[in-house]
Amino acid sequence: MTARKHTCIASVVTLAALIAGIYATPVAAARGDRAVAGGSRPSASKPSASPVAGGGFSRQGAAATGSFSGGSKTAAARPPAGTSSSNQAQRQEAAAANQQSRQSASQENQAQRQAASNENVSTRQSGATTRQQNAQQARGGYYYPPPPPPGYYHHDDDDWDSGSAAVGFVAGAVVGAAVTSASKQSAPPPPPTTTTVVVTPPPATIATLPCAPEVTNVNGVTYYRCDKSYYMQAYGSSGPVFMPVQPPKK
Amino acid sequence: MLRTSLMVATLTLAMNVASAQEASPPSSVAANAPAAAESETQQFARARLMEMARFLGNADKFSVSLRVAYDVVQENGQKIQFGEIRELAVQRPDRVRILQKAGDGTRDMTLFDGKTLTIFDGATAAYAQAPQPGDIDESVVYFVRDLQLRLPLAPMLMKNFANELQRRVSRVDYVERTDLLGKPAHHIAARTARADFQVWIAEGKQPLPLRIVMSYPAEEGQPQFSADFSQWNLSPRFDNATFRFRPPSDAKQIVFVVQLQTAQESNTQTDQASDKGVKP
Numbered sequence: 001m002t003a004r005k006h007t008c009i010a011s012v013v014t015l016a017a018l019i020a021g022i023y024a025t026p027v028a029a030a031r032g033d034r035a036v037a038g039g040s041r042p043s044a045s046k047p048s049a050s051p052v053a054g055g056g057f058s059r060q061g062a063a064a065t066g067s068f069s070g071g072s073k074t075a076a077a078r079p080p081a082g083t084s085s086s087n088q089a090q091r092q093e094a095a096a097a098n099q100q101s102r103q104s105a106s107q108e109n110q111a112q113r114q115a116a117s118n119e120n121v122s123t124r125q126s127g128a129t130t131r132q133q134n135a136q137q138a139r140g141g142y143y144y145p146p147p148p149p150p151g152y153y154h155h156d157d158d159d160w161d162s163g164s165a166a167v168g169f170v171a172g173a174v175v176g177a178a179v180t181s182a183s184k185q186s187a188p189p190p191p192p193t194t195t196t197v198v199v200t201p202p203p204a205t206i207a208t209l210p211c212a213p214e215v216t217n218v219n220g221v222t223y224y225r226c227d228k229s230y231y232m233q234a235y236g237s238s239g240p241v242f243m244p245v246q247p248p249k250k
Numbered sequence: 251m252l253r254t255s256l257m258v259a260t261l262t263l264a265m266n267v268a269s270a271q272e273a274s275p276p277s278s279v280a281a282n283a284p285a286a287a288e289s290e291t292q293q294f295a296r297a298r299l300m301e302m303a304r305f306l307g308n309a310d311k312f313s314v315s316l317r318v319a320y321d322v323v324q325e326n327g328q329k330i331q332f333g334e335i336r337e338l339a340v341q342r343p344d345r346v347r348i349l350q351k352a353g354d355g356t357r358d359m360t361l362f363d364g365k366t367l368t369i370f371d372g373a374t375a376a377y378a379q380a381p382q383p384g385d386i387d388e389s390v391v392y393f394v395r396d397l398q399l400r401l402p403l404a405p406m407l408m409k410n411f412a413n414e415l416q417r418r419v420s421r422v423d424y425v426e427r428t429d430l431l432g433k434p435a436h437h438i439a440a441r442t443a444r445a446d447f448q449v450w451i452a453e454g455k456q457p458l459p460l461r462i463v464m465s466y467p468a469e470e471g472q473p474q475f476s477a478d479f480s481q482w483n484l485s486p487r488f489d490n491a492t493f494r495f496r497p498p499s500d501a502k503q504i505v506f507v508v509q510l511q512t513a514q515e516s517n518t519q520t521d522q523a524s525d526k527g528v529k530p
Contacts, residue, residue: 057322057330058322058324058325059322060322061320061321061323061473062323062466062469062473063320063466063469063473063474064320064322064332064400064402064475065400065402065475066318066320066402066403066464066475066477067402067404067445067464068403068414068415068418068445068464069418069442069444069445070442070443070444070445070466070468160391160394160395161394161395161401161405162444205507222502232504232505233376233504234378234505234506234507234509234510235369235371235376235377235378235399235504235505235506235507236398236399236506236507237399237400237507238400239371239373239374240371240374240376240504241507243510243511245510
């Protein structure tokens, strides 16, 4: 009798464990990091509404932009896999040939447009340098960027929606304009001295923090601390992400 | 009497033929014609494409729903397709609202209210804002190029859409006259420097895009982006609430990634200057 009871209890426990396992799996999957790296859409901070979503797939790519100018200028390299390497090489060769042909056809127009836009860019860069120097004086506080200078957009830039193509100008134009301290906005701007544009690679963002962070607020700015590293949340092309920052200066 | 009737019939027939030729693509198709000298068919295709772009650019306001699908080639080479529904509300000169429902159920919003650009993430209730630089055209460029945010088919929102398209498109071909979901449409294929696209444009007085398929042949895995347009409305009723952002009570404002990056650069440069005893 006692043995039969034990068997019954064991069966119930086993069944419960199985059921728990069935339900735990999709929940874990749903919590799984959809994004892989480089500023992909975070899933931990962006919980999925679907129980079968997740799976660690990236949502970022050339086609996600839906751009008429192409998704990016630098395609992500990946090693060819198995028997498809030959086909892959052929496709790449064909694509390169087509690409070269089309680029050649459009080079003349492009050159004309670039010549026309150089003057505009130069003007914008000059303004950007002034704002950059303003920003260099600003420390700590973060504020949303002022609007770009008047006339900064001209209808002669046909590459503005191509993703990476924009980085050169963005670094120049937004460096100064992006972040200014609200408390120092009234300070007179120093005179522009150079027109150097600093081009830097995109920031290394992460979709989820590596720990349960200690959240601190310094001068109205929220910082997330994991061990000795500080992060701030910011809006990227695929949604909110975390970006490593320097420790706050109190 | 008979002679008069014959003359009228002949004239009517001639007018009908001329009318049909205007609406129909030329029968001769020169597929290998050089890009510099477009064939009659290519000219017809380009005319339909530009007609669509001008029509959209000249629309004072419109709303439309897009069912979007796009490929993302993963690091292991696997191609995964994601989907989303985007509800567009556009009112020139400077108002845009895009409600986005992703395949996983998350809802986001992009808003140009005439003064401020807002992007809101529904899942985290986080949003970022920037002053709006001007009209829709300027704002779209600022949003995509400078703030580096995602806005699929961005030129389609612009008044200057036709020029944006004309500059990019290096080749246009007429594929066929077809029916798309019961609507007669022109199927047109075009190429830009780094993207190929096909667009189905409704025949008739309202040459609206019904579908667009874009592919990126130079990208790894040659991913595609597609959008089906539905519920076109060229006289939608918008009110003040349509383009107003009311953040939820638990919403938090964050900065843009580009702001953070540039702030760090600025701080680093200032630190370096301080270390050298040089005032910025």
